[in-house]
Each structure stands twice: as C-alpha cells, then as structure tokens.
Amino acid sequence: MAHFPKPPEGSWTEHFGLDTGPMSYDDSISPEYFEVEREAVFGHSWLNVGRVEQAPAVGAFFIKPIDAVRSSVVIAADHSGEMRAWSYALHGRPAFLQHDTFDFENLESGLTPLQVDVWEGFVFVNFDQDNTKPLADFLGKFAAGMTGYPFDKLTHVYKFQSHVRSNWKLYIDAFAEFYHAPVLHAKQYVSDESVKLMSYGFEALHYDIDGPHGMVSSWGGMAPPKDPMMVKPTERVLRSGNFGPWDKPDISELATLPSGLNPTKHRSWGLDSYVFFPNFMIVVWEPGWYLTYHYWPTAYNEHIFEGTLYMAPPKTPSDRMRQEMAAVTFKEFGLQDCNTLEATQTMLETRTVSEFPLCDQEVLLRHLHTSARRFVEDVRSRSEETSFSAANQ
Numbered sequence: 001m002a003h004f005p006k007p008p009e010g011s012w013t014e015h016f017g018l019d020t021g022p023m024s025y026d027d028s029i030s031p032e033y034f035e036v037e038r039e040a041v042f043g044h045s046w047l048n049v050g051r052v053e054q055a056p057a058v059g060a061f062f063i064k065p066i067d068a069v070r071s072s073v074v075i076a077a078d079h080s081g082e083m084r085a086w087s088y089a090l091h092g093r094p095a096f097l098q099h100d101t102f103d104f105e106n107l108e109s110g111l112t113p114l115q116v117d118v119w120e121g122f123v124f125v126n127f128d129q130d131n132t133k134p135l136a137d138f139l140g141k142f143a144a145g146m147t148g149y150p151f152d153k154l155t156h157v158y159k160f161q162s163h164v165r166s167n168w169k170l171y172i173d174a175f176a177e178f179y180h181a182p183v184l185h186a187k188q189y190v191s192d193e194s195v196k197l198m199s200y201g202f203e204a205l206h207y208d209i210d211g212p213h214g215m216v217s218s219w220g221g222m223a224p225p226k227d228p229m230m231v232k233p234t235e236r237v238l239r240s241g242n243f244g245p246w247d248k249p250d251i252s253e254l255a256t257l258p259s260g261l262n263p264t265k266h267r268s269w270g271l272d273s274y275v276f277f278p279n280f281m282i283v284v285w286e287p288g289w290y291l292t293y294h295y296w297p298t299a300y301n302e303h304i305f306e307g308t309l310y311m312a313p314p315k316t317p318s319d320r321m322r323q324e325m326a327a328v329t330f331k332e333f334g335l336q337d338c339n340t341l342e343a344t345q346t347m348l349e350t351r352t353v354s355e356f357p358l359c360d361q362e363v364l365l366r367h368l369h370t371s372a373r374r375f376v377e378d379v380r381s382r383s384e385e386t387s388f389s390a391a392n393q
C-alpha cells in the first residue's frame with residue numbers, strides 16, 4: 001500500500017516510459033566501455049565546475065581538473081564581470097598563473113578557450129565546441145523551476161572530497177533514492193525513533209524526469225523534530241542536525257520558494273534532490289540551505305566525490321556551531337553511504353550476477369544509466385556515420 005499517490009500507470013517507472021525488467025551494470029565494470037563513456041558523456045555535456053563566488057573579481061580565478069576529459073579548466077571573471085574559461089592538459093600547468101598578476105591576454109595565448117555559461121551563479125563549461133545548446137535549455141525545467149532561489153545569499157561553504165573506488169554512477173545511484181535511509185542510517189537516530197522509521201519504511205513524495213535529468217521530492221520533519229527526544233542530545237543542544245540548523249536564516253526569498261520546489265506543495269516537505277546529467281546534484285533543504293554533489297570519474301572503478309554544503313554566512317558563534325553540526329553530520333551520513341560502494345563494485349566485477357532487479361523508488365538510477373548509455377550510443381552512431389561517409393568518398 002503506497003503512502004503517497006502514484007501516477008495512473010501504477011508506478012513512476014512505467015509513467016516515465018522506462019523498462020521495469022532487471023538492469024545490467026555492465027556499464028560500470030568495463031575499462032573499455034569507460035574509455036568510450038568518459039569521452040561521450042563528459043566530452044559533450046555542460047559540466048558544472050563551481051560557482052561565481054570562486055572568482056569574485058577581475059584577476060581572481062579557480063582551476064578544476066577534469067580527469068574524464070584529460071584536461072584542467074581555468075575559470076576567471078573578465079573586465080565586464082563575465083565568466084571566461086580555458087582548458088589545458090591535465091598534468092600541465094601554465095607557469096604564469098599567479099593570483100596577483102593575472103593577465104588575460106597572456107593567458108588566452110597559452111590556453112584553449114572553452115564554452116562557458118552561468119545559471120544562478122553556477123558556472124558550467126562544455127568541451128564540445130559543436131554543442132551550442134544554451135545551458136538554460138540543457139538544464140531544462142528543473143533549473144527553470146528553481147530560478148530565484150537565493151543561491152547567491154547562501155555562500156558560506158563546507159566542502160568534503162573523497163576518492164571512492166567505485167564507478168561514478170554507483171554513488172549517484174546511492175544518492176538518487178532515499179529508501180535506504182531508515183536502514184543504512186538507523187544509528188543516526190535515537191533507537192526508538194529508528195525502530196519507528198524502519199517499520200514505516202521510506203517512500204518519496206514525487207519523482208520527475210526531464211531529458212537526461214531527474215528529481216525526487218521527499219518529506220522530512222526533523223528541523224525541528226516534532227519531539228526533541230527523537231534526536232540525539234548534541235542535536236537538541238545545538239538545534240541542528242542532518243536536516244541543517246533548525247532555525248531558518250533571515251533571507252526574505254526563503255519565505256516564498258520558486259514554483260518548482262516542493263512540486264506537490266506537501267506540508268511535510270523536507271527536501272528536493274536533483275540529478276543534473278551527467279554528474280551534478282543539487283539538494284535543496286526546507287530549513288533554508290542546500291547541498292551540491294559532484295562525481296568526477298578517474299577510471300571505470302574510481303571517482304572523486306565532492307559534497308558541498310551552502311549556508312547563510314553565520315552571524316553568531318552559535319550559528320557557526322549549528323552549521324558545523326550539520327556539516328559533520330552530513331560527513332557521517334556520506335561515509336555511511338559510500339561505505340557500501342567499494343563492496344558493490346567488487347561484487348559487480350565478479351559477474352556472478354549480471355542483472356539486478358530495481359524497484360520503483362530506484363527509477364532515477366534506471367534513468368541515469370539509460371541516459372548515459374544513450375550518450376554513448378549517440379556518439380558511436382555519429383562516428384560510424386563519419387567513417388561510413390569517409391569510406392564512400
């Protein structure tokens with residue numbers, strides 16, 4: 001019996017026209033497939049490399065290594081405040097890059113200019129010069145529905161990075177469903193609460209898909225909890241926990257959210273989690289902060305994970321402590337989540353089992369793998385066309 005309404009087709013998976021059969025994970029265990037996939041997916045998509053606050057003035061810049069395309073990217077603001085981007089070989093480093101003596105003309109002569117675009121302060125680059133689809137069109141309705149959220153006011157950053165020995169898609173899979181939470185994260189709650197949550201089980205409020213992107217909307221009532229005894233003493237004292245500091249920051253835009261957030265307008269809404277293809281996630285939390293995740297592949301069975309919390313600049317030491325509490329709790333949750341991934345990768349690579357059943361709450365996992373395969377097939381068919389026409393000349 002469903003806790004929340006499902007689409008008329010009976011499941012989200014069928015509603016989005018996806019197959020309900022068991023899914024192969026061959027796309028996550030092959031070095032040969034990865035070589036094709038990394039170029040097809042990361043060489044042709046808009047990739048988020050950071051935010052405008054990282055290059056706040058003319059002369060400031062930041063660098064993002066992107067192993068999947070064997071390049072590093074330099075991002076800087078030019079004299080008119082527009083973002084500019086260049087790439088260079090991954091293990092090279094232009095000798096003249098010094099923060100105090102930034103020289104655009106000099107820089108441009110030594111590097112390859114890249115397409116760059118900005119949405120709500122998020123800076124994206126695209127290594128495919130022929131992919132002229134505007135960023136806003138690529139990001140689609142999910143980004144449009146979030147436009148106006150005060151991303152520019154939530155600028156206090158807590159960042160974690162880890163080297164994970166699994167395929168990049170497996171960690172997105174782990175964050176693109178929430179039903180694991182009452183089981184995997186049981187010890188994050190006081191024991192009575194954990195038993196209650198496990199018996200209730202988890203079900204999301206809503207899912208949606210737009211092109212290669214997906215989103216899930218969830219309930220969540222822990223900030224503040226209905227009963228303070230539901231959470232641990234440290235959380236009670238600080239008024240903060242995994243759902244963030246309990247007291248919303250004083251930012252007027254948080255009072256009326258953009259129309260795309262909390263799509264079902266449910267009174268128990270807790271968060272919306274967006275997967276922007278290929279490797280960028282945004283999680284907007286009801287208590288007035290947000291998270292981003294990035295997954296940067298370095299091999300078929302390895303990637304760099306980045307988890308970043310964005311909060312309002314703290315006004316008091318207590319604010320700061322509350323944010324630290326949320327950040328360390330996030331880190332603990334993240335460790336619990338990724339702890340399973342290396343075992344999953346090892347298990348998949350044994351090929352003892354080749355197909356896996358996915359439930360309806362794993363609809364975004366199925367969608368991610370399907371979207372990545374489509375990119376690979378698309379690039380393959382384009383290169384076959386090219387070799388076919390070359391052979392016929």
Ligand SMILES: [Fe+2]
Nearest residue numbers: 180181333337
């Ligand atoms: Fe989790």
